[in-house]
Amino acid sequence: MDICRRNDELEISELDPFLAELLRQIPASTNPEESVSAEQRLFSRPAAEGEKESCAEWKLYVEPELRKLFRTATETVAADLQQLNGNERTFANRTLRIPAGHADAWLSALNQARLVIAAKYNFTDSELCDHYRSPIGSRRDLSLFQVNFYGFLQEFILREIIGCGETRAD
């Protein structure tokens, strides 16, 4: 896989079928489905549990707006991903071009997907820090790889399109 910025686009080329499939999975991965923990993570409380009135109002007025915001971002990403659904040979490497104007939608959708996957699998801190875990031997391993791959894309979008550089934690 090769990833670079070309003018007002982010170009991901030489995408092998496996990574192309992981990209196609982004919209579906943002759906918490039946997972209570994933739903709670996407729509977390705005105040302490004791603030019942604030939390109830939030659920009534703010949460629907947030759902709409997240859905719009995911729809933008899903539309961009249509590029991977051409009539080319199934196993050929593909190229995906993301317009710079869609960067925020991609950041949001990738973040939604990462949070939902992580909440569903309840990854430990050490698992999340293990970026070189291999081979992928289970569904859990694959989901962890997905979280890290989406994180890598987020980092690239932040650096190349939004203009945020590396931050050192030490």
Place this chain on the structure above:
Amino acid sequence: MRSQARRGRAGVAGSERVADSIPIATGPARATLADPTIETETKTEESLDLPWQVIVHNDPINLMTYVTMVFQRVFGYPREKAERHMLEVHQKGRSILWAGVRERAELYVQQLHGYLLLATLEKVE
């Protein structure tokens, strides 16, 4: 102007004009001034409200660069300040990003949730 000084300052912007409009006894035989009008500052409902804090909590999934970008966008903080808060969240588990009136704090929390950060509103004790 002298009489105005004797009346005391009203403590409001454009006080000269306000002072001119303060009623003065103008009966035919009396040139004395009426009792001074003492204006006391009253606080608005907003400023009487105790400050509220916008707190961001640690989350192992959100990227550090992403969190820094969000702080810059939402609060307009320069990068260094945004990074300081991001590191505080990362190392201490939480950081107070802003304190002030409730309405604005709620708006900030709403924006932060739009970026999927774990943010809460807390009243300053």
